[in-house]
Amino acid sequence: MKLQLCAAVLIFCAGGIAGAAEQVERSEVLTMGNQAGFQEARYADDGSLRVHFEFNDRGRGPRLDSEYRIAADGSVDAIANKGNDYFKGAVDESFRRDGAKASWKNSAEDESRELARPAFYLSLNGTPEEYVLLARALIKAGAQGLDILPAGTARAEKLGELKVKGKPGAKKVSLYALHGLDLTPSFLWLDEQQRFFASYSSWQSVVREGYAEALPALGKMQDTQEKQLAEQRAKALTTPLTGPLLIRNVRAFDPASGETTAAAAVLIDKGRIVAAGKEAALSVPAGTETLDGGGRFLMPGLWDMHAHFFGQADGVLDIAGGVTTVRDLANNPPVLAERIKAIEANKDIGPRIIKAGIIDGPGPFAGPTKALADNEADAQRFVDEYAASGHEQIKIYSSIKPELMPAIARMAHAKGLRVSGHVPAYMTARQFVENGADEIQHINMLMLNFLFDKVQDTRSPARFTSIGEYGASIDLGSPQVLEFVAFLKQRGTVVDPTVSTFEDMFLGRPKLPGPGFAAIMDRLPLSWQRGIKSGAGGLPIKPGQEAAYRDGYQRMIDFVGLLYRSGVRIVSGTDGSGGLQLARELELYVAAGIPPKDVLRIATYDSAGVAKRDKEYGRIAPGYVADLILVDGDPTLNMADIRKVRTVIRGDRRFDSAKLFESIGIKPAP
Template sequence: MSHPLRRLLSAIAALASIVGGTPALAHDDDVRIHGVAVGTQKLQALPGGAMQADYGFSERGRGDQIRARWTLDAHGLPASYDAEGNDYWKVPLAEHFGVAAGNAHWKNRIEDGSAAWSAPGAFYLPANAPPEFMGVLARALLKAPGQRLKLLPAGEAWLERGTHLSAGGHTLTLYRIGGIEFTPVPVWLDEKGATAAVIDDWFEVLGDRLKPSLAKLQALQDAAGQAWSADVAKRLTHKPAGALMIRHARLFDPRDLTVRDDMRVLVRGEHVVRVDPDDASAAPADAEVIDAAGRFLMPGLWDVHQHFAGVDGTFDLIAGVTSARDMANDNEPLLARVRRFDAGTELGPRVILAGIVEGTGPLAGPTPVRIENLKQAQDAVDWYASHGYEQIKIYSSFPPALVAPIADMAHARGLRVSGHVPAFMLAHQFIEAGADEVQHLNFIVLNFFPDVKDTRSKDRYTITADKLQQLKLDSPEFADFMTLLRQHHTVLDPTLSVFQDLYSGAPGRCAHSLCAMIDRFPPITRRRLLSGAVAVPPGKEDVYAQALPSLQRLLKTLHDGGVTLMAGTDAFAGYTLHNELELYVQAGIPAPEVLRIATLVPARVLGVAGPGQRGFIAPGRQADMVLIDGDPSKNIGDIRHVWRTIKAGQVYDPKALEQAMGMSQ
């Protein structure tokens, strides 16, 4: 489902919508994901000084299609803005902004607002817009006093000037816009101030003249971003000078689901050296002491379904996630990011790597690792195995006939195999062909409906809502399927939070996992996170309302039937894992067992629960722990109240990390 991609595309569409300046010459840009062309942005000047952008892309049957028109005042601020089209999930949208009689008014599917307006005014941030709008904001900031601007509906943006580069016959300058996202947002302008490129971890918008320089642009942009991340990591990572002792904690052990009162844990370096009752004796002379004061101490959490981008690693630590699995990414940049996590120059958890393999065709996923024959399959497996990957993830367009051969190749190199069930294949066939694990619970549902053959587009989500009403959990066929799962020791990565948001039926509402804190997010982030649902087909309201409860009944049945579950999100990092665990408890799985699903189970499944590793707190284990206000073994909602996160013996304060991300307190 590639949430970071969905998130990034929404972010760039929103961020891009903020930028416009003096009219630039008409030009065409390619929209690319991991270097694969997926769409275009065409910019043209209209009579009267207006600009128009036609922006669209398509990947796996999804993607924005937006026509936007705007005018600017003498300060480069939007005087009008109108857009229509659809968002990433193909939900129709329309947006209007205008200024009249000293009043600014805006209306979109999220807001219907107004504010007094007097020169020089403020910069309106559209909720949806083309990438060109990133340049609009940068140019307006260049004109503004101190390169700062008030924003509508809220907030303030500022501009940082970065490095220069000669490319495509032009001199380009990197600018970074602060105040609208968790980190400064990059945009490249040429010597005339025209937008040259908008680039992010997954997404590139630039013209033909700059394609040969893309790698240089990315490298310079990444260097600036990494310097920012390194500074945050240096300031907010606390490494005890000697030992670390945690005293007076309530210690949770996922091995037997017990909670022991008034315990102490001694850490030296990256490992636990002693766990025993706190007898009030003196701590070692060199020990820094954390008085837990009765707080709940548990092993660090796992999120087994992420796609790392931006500051996902920071939000993991905020939420107590000290171990994670990346389930498909841009391979070389991911490897570099994980090295920074491990070195402490970027905040993030320990990461298990899963390498994606995909087939070809118009609905193929955004990866260059596309397989059509056995030679390509072997080359991909060998590359991943030699670069430290521990798993192969098969994606939706992968040829079914190659599943068994690539599973054999992966297993021969000691790699696990998982993924989406490829189109024209059922889950039981995928498992029998060698898959060790299945991502996303909808593929388990579709196993019982062989009439649904092509699952490459977003229909694999919408069809699931219908089919859930027909699934018989008490049928012999379902019992036989659970027997198959147990016999093959198949693991499931359900990602219930994704389905909860897809089936909410309200494309303009916040993700359920974020509603409690979304008002604390920076403006653009807040806006783009209010768009994560598919549109409910007319007459299907009741079907969609019952989809999540039906998936929860399915999850509980699988758990009770002895099928191994691991908690993953494929959504906003950190906070969504808390929501995922809450959904499991709501489904009827006892809270202590859910905590084990998010700690010890993934450590065992993914092979890092042995001596000197992790999954529980004991002498010799890695010092990855979370201190929580409350008791999530009794009230799973307390999992949201992370007081301290400890990774490899280093201590992080979640509130300080949130503040560094631009969140209000």
């Protein structure tokens, strides 16, 4: 749902275009500096615009042809989009404006509306070029902005200019912030003619052909703007704890013991817990600040053990949702290091971040990383670099040669690093563990162990669709499954299931979204609500396969329950927006049959243990770091209450959850 200017498409099928003169603009899509796709925009003198856009992301990615009819005043009269979306679902979208009447149709919407004032239709699946058209309209509209169809409002703000050089020559480009489309401003670079020049991020960028060398300069200026916004937000929303604080009148839950102490209090100072227990038994120094918990539930901060921390709103989302520690499992190392530095210096808001470095193999399905190893020498270099830069774990990805995997494990272990990841293609989960893996990411990777006769190349989306097609046939009570689970227990293998990240993927389809965000739908910005309601995040399920995919997904949940009952260690991870999504992950563990108290232990003390931090994190006990959350209700009885975080203490700083959510356009939990 996060706005990515390179993730959608628009098309208007009109006759007579071929004969008009055209201005052709071609841009390239770069993922972590690697060529991943392109956009070609053709502006004709008759007011038509044709755009082709595509990129490849491990076998996923859109391929779109869009045509627009642009009116004399620059507004868009008609759009038609055809092709496929990120998950290869069919795209057939149209928009038309006739006077004051606007009509549009796509896989999830079929609407008409009489317009009382100017508005801009934003496609459900649109190309980067569409945001150029939007930006021009917003610039023309001025400070009051424009209504966005079907919902919301937006405005553009010019932030600065920059002179850049490329093979075609020098250009002066301008940076614009588009407000109202996402949780934080969306950035877009335009040239002197207000043509598309670039959309930049440290992960994936789209840039005018011949100007890739300008991206570092664009990134530096854009990062400066983003850092200023982050620093302003941190200053306004962080309360530093400069002296002792007594949190009193709470029900204190200690995950290690599973016990809840009523009428409790916790005394913290200098970021750590000094004392905890019955309030009447505590000795409190004179002058101590007091926070009355109002009888609420106090517990350690949550851990998201599968994060990718690169969105500008990620830190605010995590802290607002009670997530005080995350493990980042693949990122741009220097960019992540800067974010960590800013957070720890209180110039940004965010959780504690544990770094894991990804290594993949080269090829058409390579992951978004520069760490691509085809031999042991390359692998050793990447392991050494990650170890030297404070990474604690190596995540092996799907395109690594099976014969190279054990060497990477040996290298990592020699450096004191854990080893985890996707099971590489042409390898079983059992072989992955036998050859040195300490942990497996994603529950589908374990299920594929029993589908090796049907799918071996798991670099592509086949690692998802095969679960939908065949997953329900896996008998969790069979000797083969039980023996494998016992093997995982005996080896001490950790599993990071991320069941929530598959929920809408397997259960959502056009006009019928999955249930993953149902509990918080009305709290989200209108643009996010639209994306969720569309069901656009679902896999392209063939007619008649809906039940199979639903049953395959249920088998994932059941497998998590089997792992827990068998003593296999589980950690809580989302591979998504942790501050919003982790609660759903924990609810699904309860649905798998894990008692709520044990789920809370998994999401705190147990995860800290896997990260070798359980002597300092994950408990309410003297000497432990004061990462604490104050919650309405009782998640040991109703896991849904974990969404009702009111106050977050992250060591030596305090946050109001409601104010954090409001700062990024999300309504606080009721």
